[in-house]
Amino acid sequence: MRSAGTRLARAQWAPLTALAVLMLVSALLAVAVPSRTTAGYDRAAALAAGPGAAIRVTGKAGGPSAFAAVPGDAALNGNALTWRELMPRSLSETTGEPEASVTSPVQTVQGTFARPRVLYLGWDPGAWERVRLVAGRLPSNRPGETSGDMSVMVAKAFADRLGYKPGDRIDLGGRIVRVSGLYQPVNAADPFWGPRPRILHATTEYVPVPPMGVVEVDAGTALIDPSGYGRLTRDPNLKLTYDWRFPVRDGAVGAARARGMAGDLDAFRSAVEGRADLFPCEVSTPLDIQLKEFERRLHAAQSVVGLAFGGLVAVAAGLLLLAAGLLGERLRPILGVMRARGASLRQLAAPACGLTALAAVPSALLGYAAGRLLDAGPPQTASLYAIGLLVAAVLGVPAAMVLRERGGGLGSVADRRDDLVGARPSPRRLVLDGLLVALAVIGVVVLRGRGTSAGTDPLVAAVPALLGAAAGVLVLRAYPYLLRAAGPLLRRRTGAVAFIGVARASRQNLVGALPLAVLLLAAAIAGFASTVDTSLRTGQERASWAETGADARVETGALDEAKLRRIRAVRGVTGAVRVRVITRASSATDPAPVTVVGVDLAAYRRLAPEVPGIPDTSGALVSPLAARTLGSGTVTLGRAGMDPVTVKPSVRIARFPGQEKNSAFVIVPYRAVATATGFPSQVFVVGDDIDAKALRAAAPGDRVVLRRQVLREMTSQPLVPVVHDAFRNGALAAGVFGLLAVLLMLVVGARARGRTIAHLRALGLSRRQSRRLALVEVAPILLCAVGAGWVLGLLLPEITGPAVDLRPYTGGFAVTAHVPGLPALLGLLAALLLAAAAAVAVDRAFDADPADALRTGE
Secondary structure (H helix, E strand, O other), rough: OOOHHHHHHOOOOOHHHHHHHHHHHHHHHHHHHHHHHHHHHHHHHHHOOOOOOEHHHEEEHHHHHHHHHHHOOOHHHHHHHHHEEEEEEEEHEEEOOEEEEEEEOOOOHHHHHHHHEEEEEOOOOHHHHEEHHHHHHHOOOOOOOOOOOOEEEEEEHHHHHHOOOOOOOEEEEOOOEEEEEEEEEEOOOHHHOOOHHHHHHHHHEEEEEEOOOEEEEEEEEEEHHHHHHHHHOOOOOOOOEEEEEEOOOOOOOOHHHHHHHHHHHHHHHHHOOOOOOOOEEEEEHHHHHHHHHHEEEEEEEHHHHHHHHHHHHHHHHHHHHHHHHHHHHHHHHHHHHHOOOOOOHHHHHHHHHHHHHHEEEEEHHHHHHHHHHHOOOOOOOOHHHHHHHHHHHHHHHHHHHHOOOOOOOOOOOOOOOOOOOOOOOHHHHHHHHHHHHHHHHHHHHHHHHHHHHOOOOOOHHHHHHHHHHHHHHHHHHHHEEEEEEEEHHHHHOOOHHHHHHHHHHHOOOOHHHHHHHHHHHHHHHHHHHHHHHHHHHHHHHHHHHHHOOEEEEEEOOOOOOHHHHHHHOOOOOEEEEEEEEEEEEOOOOOOOOEEEEEOHHHHHHOOOOOOOOOOOOOEEEEEEEEEHHHHHHEEEEOOOOOOEEEEEEEEEEOOOOOOOOOEEEEEEEEEHHHOOOOOOOOEEEEEEEOOOHHHHHOOOOOOOEHHHHHHHHOOOOOHHHHHHHHHHHHHHHHHHHHHHHHHHHHHHHHHHHHHHHHHHHOOOOOHHHHHHHHHHHHHHHHHHHHHHHHHHHOOOHHHHHHHHHHHOOOOOOOOOOOOOOOOHHHHHHHHHHHHHHHHHHHHOOOOHHHHHHHHHHH
């Protein structure tokens, strides 16, 4: 029995090898692609948290009560441990060792300087451990001391810039500090110093300095010792800031953990605010806002990428089913003989299922191991499910082939005609086909009903497979009729190549036509991935125009004609339109502030037609909030410094470049506010390769917003590169699977086709006609499958509706132009040419000598 099994495996080495290779590749991709994508999500989560991210617990206290709560190092560090104990697990596992410090309020340095100076007094045990004394001595304040100079030390860079040296006295208006020494950091690149630049050098800040108001000042922090801190707490009017900083460890924030951190931060806030044994404290961190925005983008990415990856799994399963089906077709005559000699179904299952398992199971294990060795990212449980599904599908083919014949013998392939044109579908198959179409429709309806909340629901991943299978069923139903209709037309042609090619294509059985379904689904996934990828790029381009309003926008104060001429004279500028912005205008009946924007809309539309959402009207445009404020009737707006403007709202406009989203603004003709002076202006500038440096020089001190910079920031946001990579890899993988399906179909049937062509060659068919015949034979399946699949792929974003929501990546703009780009169309054409080249190459490789074929057949 063992020798018989060995002989059978040797006889079927070609389909077994093909099945093994396909299973190996599929298992490897099932491990590597999800792991790589998840690693990209984790990197994006770390970028979303940002460098130097931290969770801070801060509180303000002063006087003896503050000293009683935190008398020294032990109490300061003990409170840090208490905060950590209150942290939920997701926060405690992502944060490092706490960094505790106490800082005084800003204090003005008395004296005459080039610009004002302020000084903070800080007790920071972590900073003391990371500096070294380079001049003077360490501060040494006596415990309990309340009078005299307070000893401090400052950074050498601070002292060199502002002219201090050891022994100098600094008057802080009621408190005198003496510089006892100068220090330098042991390691200036230590991340510890990132949020503490004032301790290392003088910084520029804007602080309120009575009676001058908010001014630009030189600021620094002087380090004090614990006794100096105790002296500060003896002033009941001095409120100190207590800060416990928990830095987020590099790489600790992953995509899965980021989802729960935002909610846990809210819980931590409540715990901190509810602590009763310490002065009031609060949690201060931008992490929750950043992580919530990341979670929104991650949800959108997983929804769309899940559609593509679910379709890829279906394509791989279809390709493996094709390989297993072709192996089954090769085994049918052998099993028919065994059945005729009295073999039971169990005896038939041993060679049929055993050979398939021999090829599939070891290859799946090897592919999984190879995928893990690639170390593309963290292992995913979904990979095991996908591989198990593929193996089960492959093993189900021979099992179904044996079970189908449990009522009688296995007939030979020649016993009945089962080609696509001659065969008639059974009622059972019609019911199954109808059920498949119904499931696809139900899946789409449910998916659209769930909308953006679908997320990573398995239904999301199943919809492309269901739609592709349903479309494949419909195409298989129409395919025979197309071939039948082509037959009479081709008979009238003088050449026989086209007629013979279509006749041979129509003689394929269902297994031979399975590549049609695989190709259709592969083309659909490739079309979907390339279309959504192009739509995302187009949407971001559109959003950059809406954000900037032109190739550049200059936000200036008072704009005179001379400055406008300088802006228009910048190299690369081809046009400019000015806008006057009058804030805090209101009507006589409603004091709610409204921004009046004066612009020549006709000139602006001609200048920047790419800006979306600008109505073609000459009347006043109002934002939704302004419309609710002003009503629908005529209203007069005004404020000091401008002539009243009479406005009759005509059209609503959701956004206008340079205005905040959801703000109240009115767009009026520029001539209505041309005489208003002393108000800010904006200049929309367009051109080719505008010289940004020259534009800033033409408007010194003004804010210049470049559209290319806005677009660059938009496309470099966390997750955007991951989504683009996933779409690109999905399209490429689908194309490779489709070409493998074509190659498998050609190679497995190449030997039998070679004998047939040899007979035709003996009847007068030339080699050139043989090559053309190879193209004609494969053309019906290629054109029907790729055409139908590509159309389905283009329609998938519209079919799935709100599940494909790319607004988190386009600044809130809906992406509606779902069309493929030129690279996708060129890739489709290249794939078709490669398939045609493969058909010709296989024909050439298996070109048999007519004399040998005839002699063999005799």
